Amino acid sequence: MSCKERRCLGTYLDGEISGRDYERISAHLKGCKTCSLELEGLKETIGLIKELKQIEPKGDFEDYLRELNKKLNKETERPGLIEEFLNIFWNEPALALGGVSFIVWLGIIRIIGVFPQNLRLFEYIAKKVCLIL
């Protein structure tokens, strides 16, 4: 009952249909009254929609730019490091807590792991210094 051509009449009107399909639809339109009526109606509707064109802004460009610059300046004033850190705590407490415990854990590992060697190195340097003296 309904032709398959009817579904793409809009694309046809926009001229966005490839050559062979374009010819096929053109041929169909010559023989099919329903589709050519639909095409006319569609043309009218699209014309009407296109009358709802772009809006014109209310103020002028200078005002717009001034407001935009204000926003941009606000953005470049970055919060301090501590403030940012507190922000993380506030927004993502789990993540922040995880991060802090990870750092503490790393610190402990480092002190335990490296300290004996450091001690030996220290001893070595101290001996050398004594020898020189």
Added chain:
Amino acid sequence: MEDDFSLIRRYIAGETACFEELVKRHWKRAISVAYQTIGDYEEAKDISQEAFTRVLRSISQFRFEASFSTWLSRIVVNLSKNYLQRTKKKFPLQEEAELEERATPCNLDDRLQMADLKDAINSLKEPYRMCIILKDIEGFSYKETARILDCPIGTVMSRLNAARRILRKRLKR
């Protein structure tokens, strides 16, 4: 006139004044796209400015493939969609008395028809409405519309066809 790409290149190279020129070229459309999507002028202006700040933040990642205007519009559309979701606002494209932008027909019949059309567009589901706004109202091409909405061009075609047929049926009544 110098094209957008070279303005962006010059901006990245340190000529900050070029950004102002980019804004000047695209601010009207940015406001318009947001306004058509959400139906509130002040919010639309805010969204357009937010879009420019985002553009500026990521301008070094611009890939010089699609146009600047599609890139900007994509950000504007996404911000507008977020706004609609956040506020659960339903009926954009309302008549705003102060906006004398549209061709306002003197004929009462025509005016009623325009009002009907706006109602009909408002009642479309978002993906369909967006295609009508971008392609038919804002005049983007199929390809640009597809890029802005981040979907295949075939999807834009079929949505646009469906949406226009719905609108046509609504107006015929």
